[in-house]
Amino acid sequence: MKSRQRTVRLDLAEPLRISRSTMAARDAVWLTVEHDGQRGHGEAVTSVYYGLDTDTLERLLHAESQWLAGFHDPETALEAVQDGTRRAAAPPAVTAAVESALLDLVGKRADLPVHRLLDPRGAPPRATTARTLGITPPERAGARAARLVRDGFTVLKVKAGAPDAGDDLPRVRAVRTAAPHARLLLDPNGAWTVREAERLLPLFAELGVEAVEQPLAPGDPEALARLAERSPLPVVADEDAVGFEDARRLAGRVQGINVKLAKCGGVGAALRIAELVADTGTELMLGCLTASTLGIAPAVHLAHRARWVDLDGHLLLADDPWAGIGGTDGTVRASRHPGLGVRERAAREAGT
Numbered sequence: 001m002k003s004r005q006r007t008v009r010l011d012l013a014e015p016l017r018i019s020r021s022t023m024a025a026r027d028a029v030w031l032t033v034e035h036d037g038q039r040g041h042g043e044a045v046t047s048v049y050y051g052l053d054t055d056t057l058e059r060l061l062h063a064e065s066q067w068l069a070g071f072h073d074p075e076t077a078l079e080a081v082q083d084g085t086r087r088a089a090a091p092p093a094v095t096a097a098v099e100s101a102l103l104d105l106v107g108k109r110a111d112l113p114v115h116r117l118l119d120p121r122g123a124p125p126r127a128t129t130a131r132t133l134g135i136t137p138p139e140r141a142g143a144r145a146a147r148l149v150r151d152g153f154t155v156l157k158v159k160a161g162a163p164d165a166g167d168d169l170p171r172v173r174a175v176r177t178a179a180p181h182a183r184l185l186l187d188p189n190g191a192w193t194v195r196e197a198e199r200l201l202p203l204f205a206e207l208g209v210e211a212v213e214q215p216l217a218p219g220d221p222e223a224l225a226r227l228a229e230r231s232p233l234p235v236v237a238d239e240d241a242v243g244f245e246d247a248r249r250l251a252g253r254v255q256g257i258n259v260k261l262a263k264c265g266g267v268g269a270a271l272r273i274a275e276l277v278a279d280t281g282t283e284l285m286l287g288c289l290t291a292s293t294l295g296i297a298p299a300v301h302l303a304h305r306a307r308w309v310d311l312d313g314h315l316l317l318a319d320d321p322w323a324g325i326g327g328t329d330g331t332v333r334a335s336r337h338p339g340l341g342v343r344e345r346a347a348r349e350a351g352t
Contacts, residue, residue, distance in 0.1 A: 001033055001034065001035045001068050001069060001071055001072075001073070001074060001077065002033070002034045002035075002069070003031060003032065003033050003034070003064075003065035003068050003069070003101075004031075004032050004034075004065070005029055005030060005031050005032070005058065005061050005062065005065065006029070006030045006032075007027055007028070007029050007030075007054060007057075007058060008027070008028050008030065008321065009025055009026075009027055009028075010025060010026055010027070010028050010045070010290070010291070010292060010317055010321075011024070011025045011317065011318045011319070012024055012025060012290065012316050012317060012318060013316060013317060013318045015134075016132070016134045016159075016290065016316060017134045017135040017136070017159070018134060018135065018159045018161065018187075018189050019135070019159070019160065019161025019162070019188055019189040019190070019191035020049075020161075020189055020190075020191070021048065021049075023290065026045050026046045026047070026290060027045065027046045027054045027057075028043050028044070028045045028046075028291060028292060028294075028295065029043070029044050029045075029054070029057045029058055029061055029097070030042070030043050030294065031043070031044070031061050031064070031065070031097050031098065031100075031101045032101065033068060033074060033077075033101040033102060033105050034105075035073060035074050035105060035109075036109075038105060038108050038109060039104075039105065039108075040074065040100075040101040040102060040103070040104035040105025040106070040107075040108065040339060040340075041100070041101055041104050041294055041340070041342075041344075042096070042097035042098060042099070042100030042101035042102075042104065042294070042298075043097055043100065043291060043292060043294040043295035044057050044061065044093045044094055044096070044097035044262070044295075045093070045262070045289055045290070045291045045295060047093065047262075047289060050091070050093060050262075050263075052091060052093055057093075057094065060090055060091065060094045061094060061097065061098075063090075064090060064094060064098050068098070074102050074105045074106050074109065075106055075109075077102055078099065078102040078103065078106055081095065081098055081099050081102060081266070081268070082099065082266075082268035092242075092243065092262060092263055092264055092265035092266070092269070093262040093263075095265045095266055095269075096261045096262050096264075096265055096266035096267075096269075096298070098266075099265075099266035099267060099268065099298075100261075100266065100267075100294075100295075100297075100298045100340065103117065103267060103298065103339070103340065104339035104340045105339065106339075107338050107339035107340070108338040108339040110338070111338050112338055113301070113334060113335065113336055113337060113338060113339065113340075113341055114267075114298065114301040114334070114339060114340055114341075115301040115302075115334050118267070118271070118301065118302075122304075124333060124334045124335060124336055125300060125301060125302065125303040125304040125333075125334045126303065126304075126331055126332065126333040126334070127300075127303035127304060127306070127309040127311075127331065127332055128154055128155055128309060128330055128331055129153075129155065129303075129309045129310060129311045129312050129327055129330065129331065129332045130153075130155040130156065130157040130183075130185055130308070130309065130310040130312060131148050131153045131155070131156055131157065131312050131315065131330070132157045132159065132187075132310070132312055132316065133145065133148075133156060133157065133158050133159060133171075133175065134159050135159050135160070135161070135162055135168075135171070136171070137171075138170040138171045138173070138174035139174065141158070141171045141174050141175050141178075142174035142175060142177060142178040143178070145174075145175040145178040145179040145182070146178040146179065148179070148330075149178070149179045149181075149182055151328065151329060151330065152328075152329035152330040152331070153182070153329075153330035154181075154182055154183060154330055155182065155183045155184075155185065155308075155309075155330070156175060156179060156182050156183070156184055156185070157184075157185040157186070157187055157213075157310055158171060158172050158175055158184060158185070158186055158187070159187050159188075159189070160172070160186050160187060160188040160189075160191065161188040161189055161190075161191025161192065165191070165192060165196045165200060168186075168188070168200070169200070169203060169204075169207075172184065172186065172204060172207055172209065173207060176207050176208060183210050184207070184208060184209045184210055185209070185210055185211055185212075185213065185308065185310070186204055186209050186211070186212045186213070186233075187212070187213040187214065187238075188212070188213075188214065188215050189213075189214060189238075189239070190214045190215070190216060190217040190218050190238075190239050191215075191217070192215045192216060192217075193216070193217075194216060194223060194227060197215040197216060197227055197231075198227070198230075201215070201231050201232055201233050202232050204233065205232040205233050209233055210233070210234070211233055211234040211235070211236050211255065211256060211285075211308065212231070212233050212234070212235055212236065213236045213237075213238045213258060213285070214236070214237060214238040214239050214240060214258075215227065215235065216240075218239035218240045219240070220240075221237070221240045221241075221246065221249055221250055224237055224240050224250070224254060225250060225253035225254055228253060228254040228255060229253075234255035234256055235254050235255055235256070236254065236255065236256035236257065236258050236285050236308070237250050237254045237256070237257050237258065238257075238258040238260075238285075238287065241254075241257045241258065241259075242263050242264065243263070243264050243265065243269070243273075244264070244269065244272055244273055244276065247273045247276055247277060248276060250282065251276055251277045251280040251282050252277075252280035252281050252282055253282070254282055255281070255282065255283065256282060256283050256284065256285050256307065256308065257273065257277060257282055257283075257284060257285065258285040258286075258287040258310075259273055259274070259284055259285065259286055259287065259306075260286075260287045260288055260289065260299075261288075261298055261299050262288070262289050262291075262295075266298070267298050267299075267301070267302065270286075270299075270302060271302070274302075274305055283306075283307040283308075284305060284306040284307060284308075285306055285307065285308035285309070285310060286299050286302060286303060286305075286306040286308070286309050286310065286311060287310045287311075288310065288311050288312070288313040289313055290313040290316050290317070291313045291314060292314055292317065292320050292321055292322045293314045293320050293321075293322035293323055293324055293325050293342050294321075294322040294340070294342055294344075295313065295314070296311050296313050296314050296325060296332075297322075297324065297325050297334075297340040297341065297342045298340060299311055300325045300332050300333070300334045301334045301340070303332060303334070309332070311325075311327070311332050312327060314327065315327050315328065320345070321344060321345055321346070322342050322343065322344055322345060323342065323343060323345055324337070324340070324341050324342030324343055325341075325342065
């Protein structure tokens with residue numbers, strides 16, 4: 001098999017502020033795997049939080065390309081990626097990109113969409129996705145919420161964790177006023193202390209917030225589990241639930257776990273976590289990083305397995321270079337086309 005990669009810049013439509021940073025753009029490295037004239041694609045994006053800059057991603061994906069060259073077909077390579085027999089462990093985001101490219105290629109060779117590879121009888125998944133609102137002044141957050149509801153969004157995720165924790169309440173209150181019937185999720189990205197969380201969560205519950213992601217700083221999952229026991233809102237672990245062992249530690253002790261393919265290592269890893277937490281009282285949230293449609297698409301093929309779906313990373317971009325999963329009306333959809341079911345916009349517009 002042959003592989004190649006390309007690095008592109010993904011600009012956001014506007015900067016996204018969360019508790020620990022503000023982001024205006026990130027780089028994406030696209031991996032293309034080719035065999036017998038067919039191509040599969042995957043994407044990894046840079047992340048300061050996960051220590052992945054552009055040079056690191058390019059170097060690691062180049063090493064993965066050399067490893068893939070040793071396989072006679074993508075099916076065997078995909079099996080090696082998913083069963084843990086790989087030559088060396090790569091960061092989860094890199095593994096997820098490699099797996100994505102192989103799933104896309106294997107699906108095209110079998111003339112099946114990825115969701116049918118995972119469940120031969122399954123219909124194309126579709127799910128209502130949350131739409132993220134960054135840390136902004138209340139009046140701006142309210143205006144944006146009203147516009148999103150008009151566009152068809154029924155789930156809004158409000159970022160929290162302003163320097164003064166009390167500043168988050170007016171923002172959520174403005175969103176609730178502008179979108180009285182929307183489901184609200186809250187995400188402080190680990191910005192609160194235990195005392196702040198205990199004071200604030202009942203107030204957000206009164207505003208009708210449905211669940212809160214990672215209210216406490218990561219690194220003390222026991223504290224998060226203890227908070228979940230007495231929280232008036234479901235607590236969803238994110239930064240404290242990176243991979244399988246983290247999920248094992250928290251299963252049955254928090255109300256949800258946010259599974260991001262770039263965080264856990266891809267579709268196969270996500271399915272193992274889903275199986276682990278089944279019937280424990282802990283439910284799945286499917287999340288994402290800001291990425292193109294190519295980077296979000298693999299998770300869309302799992303969307304029907306989650307209680308909460310937060311797959312809007314492509315909707316935050318000024319110009320998404322890929323298409324195929326929708327989302328602008330508040331619903332993401334896996335297509336019936338083979339593989340991931342996505343196409344690069346330039347190629348589509350050129351008719352190729």
